[in-house]
Amino acid sequence: MSVWRNLGERTVYESRWVKVNMADVELPDGRHLDHTVIRLRPVAVATVVNEADEVLLLWRHRFITGAWGWELPSGGTGEGEDPSVAAAREFEEETGWRPGPLRLLLAVDPMPGISTSHHRVYWSDHAEQVRTVPEDAHESARREWVPLAKMPALVARGEVRSANAVAALLMLHHLRLG
Structure with a gap:
């Protein structure tokens, strides 16, 4: 070995x-x-799939790569913070929606050859809108409920570029529609 x-x-x-x-x-x-x-720091990610099988996504520009794309709300976890709590907090701050109880969907290490960046992705099947403008509205150009059925095509066209979002959205597509 x-x-x-x-x-x-x-x-x-x-x-x-x-x-x-x-x-x-x-x-x-x-x-x-x-x-x-x-x-x-570990990264906490959250998504919600509503009753119409739509996912709430953020349309963002990333200056580092110079690219626009759909992403899931995410952020770093605080020292000793439960990742599911961090994921719920980030989701609400970045979307204005409070997710229902979150369940772990998957854990990924996007660059294990060079980085300890560990991502835990959570999901819920409902959310409640608590603000019309998110607390962190500057983090995305818009927020939209996008049909889960469109995820494979969006990924194929390069409109979902973040590794944690690609993995999570394709997994949810498989679980809910596959």
């Missing part, structure tokens, strides 16, 4: 959002290499 071993790390950059470390890694054949490790 070939296993890479992390023999230790030193921090090369740190902020409240990210820590970038350089790891001394021993390969299975005994060679060593320096490997970048990006350490991030």
Whole structure:
């Protein structure tokens, strides 16, 4: 069994959002290499599928990639915070809707070769609108209930680009309509 071993790390950059470390890694054949490790807080994601099999999505521009796309409300979890509580909070802040009880849909690690970015995606089958304008309205150009049946085509056209949203929306499409 070939296993890479992390023999230790030193921090090369740190902020409240990210820590970038350089790891001394021993390969299975005994060679060593320096490997970048990006350490991030866990991410909590939430979605709601209503009775019409529509999903509430955010249409956002990401300046880092220069791309627009549909996303799910998400954010980092606080130290010791329950990820489902963080997911519900982010959903309400970013959409103006309060989700019903959330259930874990899936957990993904989008970049396990370089990052500890762990995403837990939750979903509910109902939500209550508590504000007409979300608390974090600046985070998206619009919010829309989009038919779950459209998800495979949206993903194929590159209109859903975030890895956690792609995984969650295709999983929900399969579970609800498959």
